[in-house]
Structure formats: structure tokens, C-alpha cells
Amino acid sequence: MPATEFDIIQRYFREGAGKVSDAHAKTVRCGIGDDCAVLAIPAGEELLLSVDTLVESVHFPKAYSPALLARRALAVCVSDLAASGASPLAFTLALTLPVVDENWLCEFSAALAQAASEFGVVLVGGDTTRGPLCMSLQVMGSAPAGQALLRSGAQIGDLIYVSGSVGDAHAALACLGQAPQNLNDDQRYLLARYHAPTPRLALGFKLRNLATAAIDISDGLAADLTHIVNVSGVAAVLNLQNLPISPALQRTGDAIDSALSGGDDYELCFTVPASRRADIAVLSESLNLALTEVGYIEAGSGLRCYDAQQNLYSPRGGYQHF
Amino acid sequence: MPATEFDIIQRYFREGAGKVSDAHAKTVRCGIGDDCAVLAIPAGEELLLSVDTLVESVHFPKAYSPALLARRALAVCVSDLAASGASPLAFTLALTLPVVDENWLCEFSAALAQAASEFGVVLVGGDTTRGPLCMSLQVMGSAPAGQALLRSGAQIGDLIYVSGSVGDAHAALACLGQAPQNLNDDQRYLLARYHAPTPRLALGFKLRNLATAAIDISDGLAADLTHIVNVSGVAAVLNLQNLPISPALQRTGDAIDSALSGGDDYELCFTVPASRRADIAVLSESLNLALTEVGYIEAGSGLRCYDAQQNLYSPRGGYQHF
Structure with a gap:
């Protein structure tokens, strides 16, 4: 020893x-x-x-x-x-x-x-x-020099994107203590997303000259996007029906709350000028990674979320460290 | 809050x-x-x-x-x-x-x-x-580029130096729990050396083109000098009567063991070609910091310590992290 x-x-x-x-x-x-x-x-x-x-x-x-x-x-x-x-x-x-x-x-x-x-x-x-x-x-x-992606560059009119799917890791927390033989396929999928997140290095690299701001989703999409809007001095609007939700998460029932407020997915949330929408579609294809438009940046402050019926939705807070 | x-x-x-x-x-x-x-x-x-x-x-x-x-x-x-x-x-x-x-x-x-x-x-x-x-x-x-001081450059014939004085912080450990009013001046001095070590930044900066190897003494002079000789593929000889011992440490009685095996002083130990002895004297004066020659590098491996009577002395080991 x-x-x-x-x-x-x-x-x-x-x-x-x-x-x-x-x-x-x-x-x-x-x-x-x-x-x-x-x-x-x-x-x-x-x-x-x-x-x-x-x-x-x-x-x-x-x-x-x-x-x-x-x-x-x-x-x-x-x-x-x-x-x-x-x-x-x-x-x-x-x-x-x-x-x-x-x-x-x-x-x-x-x-x-x-x-x-x-x-x-x-x-x-x-x-x-x-x-x-x-x-x-x-x-x-x-x-x-000068090309690092920061949180502070989001501009009015930018589109908001999210990579992969969000909420899986949060939904996995409920299965963490369960014996492997008791898990169904959905739970196995969610647990894999919690245990082995994939840092989106290739995506970040390609976003250098494309995104105006970026953050990784560690505290939840709502909390992390709020960091972007706060330091950029803008507001964000999220359309919840557009959130990329995995089929496994969809079947757990609590998908929107997990997607909005659950951390630990380590997907990227980023903003892009509306004129670059086609570039994002090309990038998504070349990386074989879903890049989903979930909202837009406007003047003002804070984050507003709308559900499928265009009703305002209040997200729970992100992960609190203390 | x-x-x-x-x-x-x-x-x-x-x-x-x-x-x-x-x-x-x-x-x-x-x-x-x-x-x-x-x-x-x-x-x-x-x-x-x-x-x-x-x-x-x-x-x-x-x-x-x-x-x-x-x-x-x-x-x-x-x-x-x-x-x-x-x-x-x-x-x-x-x-x-x-x-x-x-x-x-x-x-x-x-x-x-x-x-x-x-x-x-x-x-x-x-x-x-x-x-x-x-x-x-x-x-x-x-x-x-290329000027960072490493542990691995000590050469046969180099002189070994130590900055400041060594062993003080180790001797302070015995006083850590004592009430301030019960401390004498020596103990106060030793405690100050433990609580507020001085990183030798100005010295390290000046040694860039002067020292062949350097290390900070965190685990004890014997242990840290041994790191230098091991990675440099040489041996070191230390003359214990030359170790820089503060008057306060001298009066505690256990000076040599503290100086040799006590960590936490954060002085520098470094090796210098013998031809640069005069430069070290000038540097010591300009920094107003004692730089004491304590031994030399020779062919072979390991560390040998000699006391004032030229008897071989076995140091205790340095700080063990586990």
C-alpha cells in the first residue's frame, strides 16, 4: 500500500x-x-x-x-x-x-x-x-486573443439556442439510490446523462465566431440564461414548448420544471444574431448534435417564459449552492 | 446574510x-x-x-x-x-x-x-x-520561456544555499495552543514565522539566471533538498553547523532537528555554480535577506549531513502527507 x-x-x-x-x-x-x-x-x-x-x-x-x-x-x-x-x-x-x-x-x-x-x-x-x-x-x-466566448455579449434581437436536451440529469436524481435491476430503460438513460455528461467542446470551439454569448447549463437553464441577460444588460424570452426534451424525460411527467430549473446537464445555452440562423442549422448537422432555438433576446431585463398557451410561467430557482 | x-x-x-x-x-x-x-x-x-x-x-x-x-x-x-x-x-x-x-x-x-x-x-x-x-x-x-527554475538542474560542484532561517515554523507548532499572555518573546517570534510565512518572490525572480535548481522548503530542508538531488541525479552534502538558525530557535534546544526536518518555513533552498558565490553575496545584500551556504552537490545519490564534529547525522523524514 x-x-x-x-x-x-x-x-x-x-x-x-x-x-x-x-x-x-x-x-x-x-x-x-x-x-x-x-x-x-x-x-x-x-x-x-x-x-x-x-x-x-x-x-x-x-x-x-x-x-x-x-x-x-x-x-x-x-x-x-x-x-x-x-x-x-x-x-x-x-x-x-x-x-x-x-x-x-x-x-x-x-x-x-x-x-x-x-x-x-x-x-x-x-x-x-x-x-x-x-x-x-x-x-x-x-x-x-479576444475570441473567448463570454456571458456578456448577448444583443437585442439575438436568438437563444440550447444544445442537446435539458432536464435529464435533474430527473435522474430521483433514481440515484435505486438498485440497477429495478431501473427501466428511461431511468437508465436519464442516469447515464447524470453520471456521464458530455462537455460540448466541439460546439464551443465552432461558436467562437458565431455566438454573441454562451454559458454551460450547470444550475438550470432559467438560472444560467439569467446570468447571460444580467451581465449583458438585456432581457430574454423563452418559449417553453420549444425546449429540447428527451423522450425519456417527456415520459417522467415533470419535464418542463426539470428542463427549466434542473442543473447538471452541462449542455450549452448560447445567443446568436438572427442573421446566423442558417449557420446554426449547418453546425448542428455537422456536429450531429441538436441545436434548438428556444427564444430570443429583447430590450429590458430578466427572463420571461411562455408555455404552449402563451401563458407566463414562473420557473423555480436554479441550484442554490448554500 | x-x-x-x-x-x-x-x-x-x-x-x-x-x-x-x-x-x-x-x-x-x-x-x-x-x-x-x-x-x-x-x-x-x-x-x-x-x-x-x-x-x-x-x-x-x-x-x-x-x-x-x-x-x-x-x-x-x-x-x-x-x-x-x-x-x-x-x-x-x-x-x-x-x-x-x-x-x-x-x-x-x-x-x-x-x-x-x-x-x-x-x-x-x-x-x-x-x-x-x-x-x-x-x-x-x-x-x-525556458527560464523557470526547476528542481532538476543541480550540477556536481554546485553550492547549496538556504534563504532566511529554517526550523522556526516547526518549533512554533509546540506553542500553537498556548494562550497569548503565556508566550515569551521567542515563542511569539516563532509563531509569527508559522502564521505569516513570506514567499521569497524577489529572491526567486533574481535567481532565474543564477540558480541551477530551486525548491521551497515546505516539507523540511532534508526532504526538499532530497527532491532536488533525486530529480537532478546527484548527491548533496549538508554541513549542519552552517544551517541558518534564528536566535529564538537556537534557544528552544531542538534546533537542528527542526531546521532539518521541520516544514512550513517556505524559505527557498537552491543550488548555484561555485563560480557565482560572489553574486549570491551581492544579492543577499541587495535583498536584505540572509542567503546561507549550507553544503554542496557531488556525484552520487542521496543526502549526507555532517555535524560540527564531522560525524554523519541521520535526519528524521520530512512531513508525511498520509
């Missing part, structure tokens, strides 16, 4: 998620093992970075699968790079563990290495400490 | 440590409040970054002063930038809190803002979550 922090890093991370591939060798000048990691940001590009913390019993259930946890933690964090239109580069992991459990570390680190490879990031540093199970990941990427 | 994560960030961090000064405006293109922060790394420079986690009851005592905690957390992390010769730029804070305690947040954020200003870094992002008290800070700096 490994006794020291150095053993753990060497055994589980340096040769896994920390292994610098040829593709990353130009960027990662010094990875795990020194006081600082050294990264060469591509010439003409800016550094984009984001941090996410996951705490046991708050952001994931007790005794959660270490493999799912590793993938989900990295996906959630990389999703912020996607929302900013970044090309992914690297990440760090601050991992706090109550005990050194070799099986847990084996599963966690193997899944982390696989997810890092899938998302195109390499582990370049971190800290391993003893304490209640939690982790903070910081992801880093880059984009040409 | 602030109820949401957004309130907390807005009230305590955005206008404090997150306030972008004119000096940082060129670097910080987008700070707190978007999916990603956007940093412009100076042209021709590489990004240097490091992460440190502090967990309550492991890295700091329960009910520790939030002001001391903020300063110490940032200092410990910035110390890694110093050891790499970086110019400090920015940092992120992943803060996990059991409850929203307004007094605690007030004191913590005010001290963090002051420390950030002192160390020349601006808070550009993070995550605020609920859970057992802990925090991960990631600091970022830059250095001209």
Missing part, C-alpha cells in the same frame, strides 16, 4: 492522466513533480481557466463509484472550457482523501486518465491531502 | 482580492464571474502554476483565525511561484465552507485581499461550495 503523497502521485497519476502525449509536448514544458507546472500558451492565444469543486454528500452521493466520479468531475470542469470556446490544454487536481484506499485510487485514476484523453487535457499538477473526500479541478485552455 | 454563492462572491471577493488593478488590467482580460477567466500571458513568457490545498484540522487548527488562514494559504501557494522564479499574476480560490458565517467571510476576504495585493496576484475565479472547511488555491505566474 502506498504510504506517501509522492507514491500516490507517482503510481496513480504521473503515468496516467499526467502522461504527456506528443500532442501536448509543445504545450506542457514541465508537468507533475516540480514546484510549478510550466505551460507554453500558443502564440497569439489567451489562457482560459476554470475551477470546480465536488464535495462528497453535496455534489455526489456517499460511496459513489470512483470511476464515475473521476469522469464526471473532469467533464463538469471541462464544460466551462466548452462554454468559453476554448481549446483544451491541461488541468490540475487537488484531491482530498480520508484514507489511502488502493482500489479506490486505481479505479479513480484509470477513469481520470481515460476522461483526460477523451477531453484532450493532461494533468500537470495538483495536491494530495488527507481529509473529508472532496476535489477541486482547475482546467486550462486557450483561444485566440 | 448572503444566501447564495453569487452573493458571497460579489460581496466578499469581487471587490476585494478580485479587484483588477491598473497594473493587472493588461493580464486579466476577464476575471471573476464568467465560465472561464481569461488571462493574457506576456509575450515570450510561459505560464507557471501551482496548487495547494489546506484542510481544517490537518493543515491548520480548528477555529483558526480566518485572517491568518487567508494570508497563510495564499503565501504557501505563492511560495511555489517564488521557487520557480515566476512573476506573480493571478490566483483562483476553491473555498468549501460548512456554513455561511458573515464575520468569518469578512475577516477572511479582507486578509485575502491584503495578501493578494502584497504578493502581486489578483483573484480571477474559483468555486464556493458547502462542506467541511477546506480550500484549494491555484496561483499563476509567468517567466520568460
Whole structure:
């Protein structure tokens, strides 16, 4: 059993998620093992970075699968790079563990290495400490100077889009504790959406010169779109009958509330000038990813939602962190 | 009382440590409040970054002063930038809190803002979550391409130096629980060294073209110097009678063990070609900081320590994280 922090890093991370591939060798000048990691940001590009913390019993259930946890933690964090239109580069992991459990570390680190490879990031540093199970990941990427997607650029007349489908992960929460053999196909689908969100990196990359504002949906569409309108100084109108709802979610009954107020889907919500509608249709086809027009930006402030009968609908609040 | 994560960030961090000064405006293109922060790394420079986690009851005592905690957390992390010769730029804070305690947040954020200003870094992002008290800070700096100080460059014949004095913070641990009125002047001095370590940023910056290897002493001189010799593929000889020991530590009795095996001082240990001895003397004078020659690098592996009688001395191990 490994006794020291150095053993753990060497055994589980340096040769896994920390292994610098040829593709990353130009960027990662010094990875795990020194006081600082050294990264060469591509010439003409800016550094984009984001941090996410996951705490046991708050952001994931007790005794959660270490493999799912590793993938989900990295996906959630990389999703912020996607929302900013970044090309992914690297990440760090601050991992706090109550005990050194070799099986847990084996599963966690193997899944982390696989997810890092899938998302195109390499582990370049971190800290391993003893304490209640939690982790903070910081992801880093880059984009040409001035081209990062921000929340603040939405313009009056822009169309509002959502990628994929929303609400699935929220609906999955009700099935989290159930035995696998008791799950039906819909529940299995929803759980997969919760456990293994897909950061929309390719979409974010393509939106660099197309979207005026973007955000990833982590707190719920209503809450996250409200961030866009607040910092952009505009108002948004959502047509609820247009929300992209998966067949599985449709059959659970509570689709609109889940779609509007449930977080954890990590789809992108973005705004686009109305003149670019055709470009979005082409992009949707080329990415093989639904990009659904759900509303528009107008003058004013706040968010108004209309149901199929054109009645005003009040969404519940997004995820409250405290 | 602030109820949401957004309130907390807005009230305590955005206008404090997150306030972008004119000096940082060129670097910080987008700070707190978007999916990603956007940093412009100076042209021709590489990004240097490091992460440190502090967990309550492991890295700091329960009910520790939030002001001391903020300063110490940032200092410990910035110390890694110093050891790499970086110019400090920015940092992120992943803060996990059991409850929203307004007094605690007030004191913590005010001290963090002051420390950030002192160390020349601006808070550009993070995550605020609920859970057992802990925090991960990631600091970022830059250095001209290829000039970052690494642990791996020590050469046979190099001299080994240590900044300031070592062992003070370790000796302070014995006084941590004592009532202030029961402390003598020596204990007060040692405690100040523990509570408020000084990252040696100016020294690290000047060592860029002078030192062959450097590390900050967080786990103890013996352990940290061993990292240098292991990754450099050389051996080190330490003359214990040359270790820079403060008068206060000298009077506690256990000076050599504290100096050799006690962590938390955050002084720098570095190696320099013997031909540059005079440059170090000049640097010491210009920085008004003791830079003490404590040994040399030779062929072989491992670390040998000799006491004043030239007897071999076995250091205890450094700080074990697990």
C-alpha cells in the first residue's frame, strides 16, 4: 500500500492522466513533480481557466463509484472550457482523501486518465491531502486573443439556442439510490446523462465566431440564461414548448420544471444574431448534435417564459449552492 | 446574510482580492464571474502554476483565525511561484465552507485581499461550495520561456544555499495552543514565522539566471533538498553547523532537528555554480535577506549531513502527507 503523497502521485497519476502525449509536448514544458507546472500558451492565444469543486454528500452521493466520479468531475470542469470556446490544454487536481484506499485510487485514476484523453487535457499538477473526500479541478485552455466566448455579449434581437436536451440529469436524481435491476430503460438513460455528461467542446470551439454569448447549463437553464441577460444588460424570452426534451424525460411527467430549473446537464445555452440562423442549422448537422432555438433576446431585463398557451410561467430557482 | 454563492462572491471577493488593478488590467482580460477567466500571458513568457490545498484540522487548527488562514494559504501557494522564479499574476480560490458565517467571510476576504495585493496576484475565479472547511488555491505566474527554475538542474560542484532561517515554523507548532499572555518573546517570534510565512518572490525572480535548481522548503530542508538531488541525479552534502538558525530557535534546544526536518518555513533552498558565490553575496545584500551556504552537490545519490564534529547525522523524514 502506498504510504506517501509522492507514491500516490507517482503510481496513480504521473503515468496516467499526467502522461504527456506528443500532442501536448509543445504545450506542457514541465508537468507533475516540480514546484510549478510550466505551460507554453500558443502564440497569439489567451489562457482560459476554470475551477470546480465536488464535495462528497453535496455534489455526489456517499460511496459513489470512483470511476464515475473521476469522469464526471473532469467533464463538469471541462464544460466551462466548452462554454468559453476554448481549446483544451491541461488541468490540475487537488484531491482530498480520508484514507489511502488502493482500489479506490486505481479505479479513480484509470477513469481520470481515460476522461483526460477523451477531453484532450493532461494533468500537470495538483495536491494530495488527507481529509473529508472532496476535489477541486482547475482546467486550462486557450483561444485566440479576444475570441473567448463570454456571458456578456448577448444583443437585442439575438436568438437563444440550447444544445442537446435539458432536464435529464435533474430527473435522474430521483433514481440515484435505486438498485440497477429495478431501473427501466428511461431511468437508465436519464442516469447515464447524470453520471456521464458530455462537455460540448466541439460546439464551443465552432461558436467562437458565431455566438454573441454562451454559458454551460450547470444550475438550470432559467438560472444560467439569467446570468447571460444580467451581465449583458438585456432581457430574454423563452418559449417553453420549444425546449429540447428527451423522450425519456417527456415520459417522467415533470419535464418542463426539470428542463427549466434542473442543473447538471452541462449542455450549452448560447445567443446568436438572427442573421446566423442558417449557420446554426449547418453546425448542428455537422456536429450531429441538436441545436434548438428556444427564444430570443429583447430590450429590458430578466427572463420571461411562455408555455404552449402563451401563458407566463414562473420557473423555480436554479441550484442554490448554500 | 448572503444566501447564495453569487452573493458571497460579489460581496466578499469581487471587490476585494478580485479587484483588477491598473497594473493587472493588461493580464486579466476577464476575471471573476464568467465560465472561464481569461488571462493574457506576456509575450515570450510561459505560464507557471501551482496548487495547494489546506484542510481544517490537518493543515491548520480548528477555529483558526480566518485572517491568518487567508494570508497563510495564499503565501504557501505563492511560495511555489517564488521557487520557480515566476512573476506573480493571478490566483483562483476553491473555498468549501460548512456554513455561511458573515464575520468569518469578512475577516477572511479582507486578509485575502491584503495578501493578494502584497504578493502581486489578483483573484480571477474559483468555486464556493458547502462542506467541511477546506480550500484549494491555484496561483499563476509567468517567466520568460525556458527560464523557470526547476528542481532538476543541480550540477556536481554546485553550492547549496538556504534563504532566511529554517526550523522556526516547526518549533512554533509546540506553542500553537498556548494562550497569548503565556508566550515569551521567542515563542511569539516563532509563531509569527508559522502564521505569516513570506514567499521569497524577489529572491526567486533574481535567481532565474543564477540558480541551477530551486525548491521551497515546505516539507523540511532534508526532504526538499532530497527532491532536488533525486530529480537532478546527484548527491548533496549538508554541513549542519552552517544551517541558518534564528536566535529564538537556537534557544528552544531542538534546533537542528527542526531546521532539518521541520516544514512550513517556505524559505527557498537552491543550488548555484561555485563560480557565482560572489553574486549570491551581492544579492543577499541587495535583498536584505540572509542567503546561507549550507553544503554542496557531488556525484552520487542521496543526502549526507555532517555535524560540527564531522560525524554523519541521520535526519528524521520530512512531513508525511498520509
